[in-house]
Every structure is written in C-alpha cells, then in structure tokens.
Amino acid sequence: MDNNISKSVKYKVVINELIKGQEAATKLKFLLQNQKNYPFGGGSLSSYKLAANVLRSFTEALSIISQPAGCDDLLNLLHSGENGLPVVIKKSSLPAKGGRGCYKRRKNEETWSIVSSTIDDNHSWRKYGQKEIMNSEFPRSYLRCKFKKDQGCLATKQVQKTQDNPDMYEITYIGIHTCNTTLNNDVVLVNSDPDEVKVLTQSLSIKQRISQTRTE
C-alpha cells in the first residue's frame, strides 16, 4: 500500500547516498591533487586516478538517475544542496523558452545540469565552440557527441566553470545519446587476482527510444 511512498523514499536515499559519495570523491580527488607525490601511486593506476574514477562514476550515476522526466519532487529534493557541494541543480524538459540561441533542431530536447569537479563522463565528446557569456567570468564550452557523424547522435553538452569556485564546473547535457553506449568502464584492477576479480561492467543501456522524431 505504501509502495509509492517507499519508492520515493528509496529514490531519496539513493540520491543522497550518491551525492555523499560524489562529495567524498571530490574531496579525495582534491586532496590527492594537491600532493606532489602520491604515496600509493605504484602500479598502473595512481590513487588520484582512482579517486577520479570514483568521482566520475558517481557523477555519471547522478546525471543518469536525474534524467527521467516527471520527477519534479525528486529534483526538489536534490535542489536542497545544503552543503554547496556537487549536486544536481536542475532539470528542464520543457521547451527551450528561456534559451536564447536555440538553433534549428534543439527544441524539445531533454536538458539537465549538474555541478561537478570533473568534466569527465563516460562518453566521448568533441568540442565545437566556446563563447564568452554575459554575466559570467568564465567562457562556456560547447561539445557534441563524437559519434554525431557516424551514428547521428545528437547529444551535446556545455561546460562552464562556476564563478563561485573555478575548480567546479556546471555541465549541461542536452539530448540523450542514441549512439552505442558500449561504455567499457575502465575496470579498476589494483594488484588483484584476475580469477577473483569480478568484472563489474555497468552496462548502462540507455535505451530511450525517441519516437518523436519530429523534424519540424
């Protein structure tokens, strides 16, 4: 009977845990970034890279779990980022009303933003532009999916440093990837026996069929 309630509660808990993980990974990454020599830097993977990977995973998970439309309550939960730490700040699947230079195709694209200390995610991007923005100290970079030509993937993203903290980026994703998201998440193996290591390939199959291929 409390299915709905427990479901939203679960969402809340999951999101909060993700945020805490992202927060911790951010701090860890900064910590390791400021060290000249990484004490655990042996092997093929430095501790800094490990932290960066953890951060990337949290960021990616957050960006995905905050995608689905119609979860405004969820977004309200997220919006209360009391710590000022990386958090999903908004989502708008609304038509691009406020957007100024919406080009031809970009009309009803799904759009959402996150703030993160890394601009890395599990997709390949190609930069195609950069602009100074009126009330912003830092320029905004424009990137599109690397497979636009191959597979016609129209996903784009924008990256801009936050004026608050130049180490943080506001990343806006526009459109959902329709390319092969065969993301081989680099499996982090640190001196482990290949036998016992379970390869946890998180195959994020984002099969969001966009049947609304309105070309007008």
Place this chain on the structure above:
DNA sequence: CCAATTTGACCCGT
C-alpha cells in the same frame, strides 16, 4: 598526415 581544437563569422529566437 590525420584528427581535434581554436576562433571569428554566421545563424536564430527574443
């Protein structure tokens, strides 16, 4: 060399 980035012109909705 080829491919990715840079950068100013161009385009579009407001």
Place this chain on the structure above:
DNA sequence: ACGGGTCAAATTGG
C-alpha cells in the same frame, strides 16, 4: 539589435 549556439577554416597536436 543582441545574446547565445553552431559552423568551418585555420591552427595545433599526436
């Protein structure tokens, strides 16, 4: 006309 998003030629880098 303006602000912001995109194109594409020139430049840079692997």
